[in-house]
Amino acid sequence: MTMSKDEMIAAIRALAKELGTNQIPRHQFMRHTGLSERSVAKIFGSYNGLVEAAGLDPYRFPSSDQPIYSDDQILAEIVRVLRMPDSKMTRIFFEQQGSMSSSVCERRFGGWLNALKSAQQLLDPITDKELIDRMAEYTTPRISHVRPMRSSPNDEVKEGSQDFIEPSTEPLGHQFIETDTANIYGDFINFRGLQHAPVNEQGVVFLFGMICRELGYVVEIVKPGFPDCEAKRIIRGKQGKWQRVRIEFEFTARSFKTHGHDPDLCDVIVCWENNWPDCPLEVLELRSAMASLPNVV
Numbered sequence: 001m002t003m004s005k006d007e008m009i010a011a012i013r014a015l016a017k018e019l020g021t022n023q024i025p026r027h028q029f030m031r032h033t034g035l036s037e038r039s040v041a042k043i044f045g046s047y048n049g050l051v052e053a054a055g056l057d058p059y060r061f062p063s064s065d066q067p068i069y070s071d072d073q074i075l076a077e078i079v080r081v082l083r084m085p086d087s088k089m090t091r092i093f094f095e096q097q098g099s100m101s102s103s104v105c106e107r108r109f110g111g112w113l114n115a116l117k118s119a120q121q122l123l124d125p126i127t128d129k130e131l132i133d134r135m136a137e138y139t140t141p142r143i144s145h146v147r148p149m150r151s152s153p154n155d156e157v158k159e160g161s162q163d164f165i166e167p168s169t170e171p172l173g174h175q176f177i178e179t180d181t182a183n184i185y186g187d188f189i190n191f192r193g194l195q196h197a198p199v200n201e202q203g204v205v206f207l208f209g210m211i212c213r214e215l216g217y218v219v220e221i222v223k224p225g226f227p228d229c230e231a232k233r234i235i236r237g238k239q240g241k242w243q244r245v246r247i248e249f250e251f252t253a254r255s256f257k258t259h260g261h262d263p264d265l266c267d268v269i270v271c272w273e274n275n276w277p278d279c280p281l282e283v284l285e286l287r288s289a290m291a292s293l294p295n296v297v
Contacts, residue, residue: 003035005043009054022057025280026263037267046264059263059280071118074105078119082131089116089138092184092199095251101258113139191290198272198286204249207286208270214293215284218242227266252276253283 003011011033016024026047030037037047044050048058069077081087081097091102091112105115120135186197191207198204205222212219216234223229229247245267250256253269253276263280274285 002039003033005053008033008035008040008043008050012050012054012056016054016056023059023278023280024051024056025059027267027280027282048264069100069104069108071108074100074108074115075119075122078105078115079122082119082135083128087131089135090184101252101255103255104258189290191295198251201249201251201255204251204270204272204286207272207290208249211286211290211293215289217245226261229270253279253285256281 012024012029015029015032016022026037029035029047029050030040040047040050044053051058077098077100078094081094082089084097087093087097091106094102094105102112106112109115109118116135116139120132123132123135125132184199186199186203188195189197192210194207194210198207205228208217209219212231216236217231218233220230220232227246227248229249231245231247232242233245235241235243246265247268247270248256248261248266250259250269250271251273253271253274255271256263256266256269256279257276266281268282268284269279270284270286272285272287274283274288276283
């Protein structure tokens with residue numbers, strides 16, 4: 001299908017009027033008109049070029065030059081989440097309860113623990129005393145010491161030696177450092193070879209690889225950088241016809257926005273949870289998609 005410049009502008013304006021909005025997601029316009037992204041870019045340079053030519057509001061995403069959140073806003077959000085009842089210091093808890101991704105905090109302050117330490121400065125020493133104590137305990141690495149073993153039962157320990165620790169009634173164990181890198185597991189889903197639900201982007205990539213063929217996708221390449229993946233998917237209702245798609249993997253869909261990705265360079269967000277109802281891109285939520293698939297293949 002082909003349209004002239006004026007016809008494209010008229011089509012997107014009509015769709016905006018029909019939906020009662022000034023923001024039309026790219027995938028929605030393409031699906032409505034049957035146009036290809038290339039045909040729009042050939043005339044307007046990009047989809048947002050068409051949106052602006054029609055007098056509508058394009059979706060704006062953050063960049064390194066124009067971050068969407070200030071330092072004060074990020075720290076205030078961390079404090080808000082930490083003050084919630086039964087709050088936890090973990091990234092996962094913040095990802096579930098916060099209005100932004102934990103990766104935004106990590107990139108801005110050089111890691112999650114540094115973000116917590118920076119947020120601690122906003123806490124009240126009196127009313128937030130319990131929270132400050134918990135935060136200090138969480139952000140300070142602790143080493144559990146292990147009683148050294150003698151090389152043989154006949155070894156003698158010199159009197160006054162500082163290298164020997166009196167036997168303890170506590171069970172022996174390996175030396176460990178408590179940090180924020182402990183393994184965290186998702187809910188039990190017992191889906192084929194995956195026992196737990198994903199808790200991060202890597203889990204999303206693994207699960208998509210397990211079921212992509214059943215969802216109509218064939219992966220061409222998974223690579224570093226943006227977007228994460230190039231694939232082809234079968235076009236419904238057109239047997240033997242495939243469409244090239246660019247995929248970005250995220251744990252939650254909204255992370256695409258907080259990571260500052262350009263929607264014009266991506267076609268589909270594949271995530272575990274779609275927490276972005278107004279997303280301008282097509283979203284494939286694996287949590288819902290796998291529910292319709294058999295547990296055994």
